[in-house]
Amino acid sequence: MSNAPYNGYSWQQRSRIIPAHRKLTGRNQPFEAEPCAMCGDPHRPPGEWHSEDYSEPYAFQPPQSYPLCKPCHARLHKRFNALPGEWELFCLHVEAGGYGSEFVQLRTLPERRALGEEIASGHKVELPIIRARSPGPYWWRSLTLDPESLLAPWARPRPLRPRPDVAAFRLAFEEAGLSDRDSAFLRVHANAPRRTATMRMLAQEAMGKDDPKTANLLYGKLAGRLTSLLQWKPDLRNDGSPVWMSLLAEGWYPPDREYEWTMVPSAAEAARSLVVGKSA
Ligand SMILES: [Zn+2]
Numbered sequence: 001m002s003n004a005p006y007n008g009y010s011w012q013q014r015s016r017i018i019p020a021h022r023k024l025t026g027r028n029q030p031f032e033a034e035p036c037a038m039c040g041d042p043h044r045p046p047g048e049w050h051s052e053d054y055s056e057p058y059a060f061q062p063p064q065s066y067p068l069c070k071p072c073h074a075r076l077h078k079r080f081n082a083l084p085g086e087w088e089l090f091c092l093h094v095e096a097g098g099y100g101s102e103f104v105q106l107r108t109l110p111e112r113r114a115l116g117e118e119i120a121s122g123h124k125v126e127l128p129i130i131r132a133r134s135p136g137p138y139w140w141r142s143l144t145l146d147p148e149s150l151l152a153p154w155a156r157p158r159p160l161r162p163r164p165d166v167a168a169f170r171l172a173f174e175e176a177g178l179s180d181r182d183s184a185f186l187r188v189h190a191n192a193p194r195r196t197a198t199m200r201m202l203a204q205e206a207m208g209k210d211d212p213k214t215a216n217l218l219y220g221k222l223a224g225r226l227t228s229l230l231q232w233k234p235d236l237r238n239d240g241s242p243v244w245m246s247l248l249a250e251g252w253y254p255p256d257r258e259y260e261w262t263m264v265p266s267a268a269e270a271a272r273s274l275v276v277g278k279s280a
Contacts (some may be wrong), residue, residue: 031067071100085116097131169270
């Protein structure tokens with residue numbers, strides 16, 4: 001495992017998965033004797049496997065974790081820095097039944113470059129079938145190519161720590177006696193692209209003014225009330241004070257932008273079903 005972040009998980013968080021697997025199963029690695037989940041190569045080094053999801057509790061089966069061969073694993077991680085069309089070409093190769101290891105054996109680098117450029121310029125490239133394989137959809141087709149996904153919480157399939165489920169959030173929203181403004185915060189946040197918003201965006205859209213400080217105060221208070229109702233343990237700052245927003249969202253500082261909050265999926269799903277304009 002490389003010392004790099006992936007899908008919003010730090011390498012430290014990622015590195016805990018191997019000891020966790022060992023502790024849980026007593027075995028050194030999952031997927032023993034299973035073929036590569038991408039190309040189907042049966043001769044996969046036993047220790048080679050991949051996770052899309054490093055949230056706890058860790059999961060050691062698809063769609064969270066997959067057995068992969070070395071070339072597929074390396075290409076998957078290198079897709080962010082690959083030449084235009086290169087990752088797509090590799091996917092087409094695998095989908096034509098090629099093993100990961102055969103990618104560089106079957107075509108020279110200039111041939112692969114030329115095909116990648118064709119793909120990048122929008123031309124349809126079809127590769128001859130190497131082995132019959134089951135039709136898609138294939139899981140690797142839903143992987144993002146956005147390099148921000150390496151660090152951003154929106155890329156995590158699950159929040160780092162488990163959150164209350166949709167039904168629990170729905171009940172808490174009912175019991176909290178939400179004001180129109182409370183509901184607006186929740187709905188605007190849930191419907192933001194990638195469930196992600198700054199306090200400035202929330203202030204503009206839920207309060208109609210450019211006042212991130214007040215939004216932070218009011219939305220934070222609402223999160224605090226919901227945290228008590230749900231009896232959830234919030235994240236703590238270094239000084240031990242609670243981060244009330246941590247019930248509803250995971251935050252991060254993107255380079256060159258304001259602090260962003262990504263609403264957790266269960267809260268967002270519950271918030272999307274809030275009735276518009278329903279007063280407390
Ligand atoms: Zn493979």
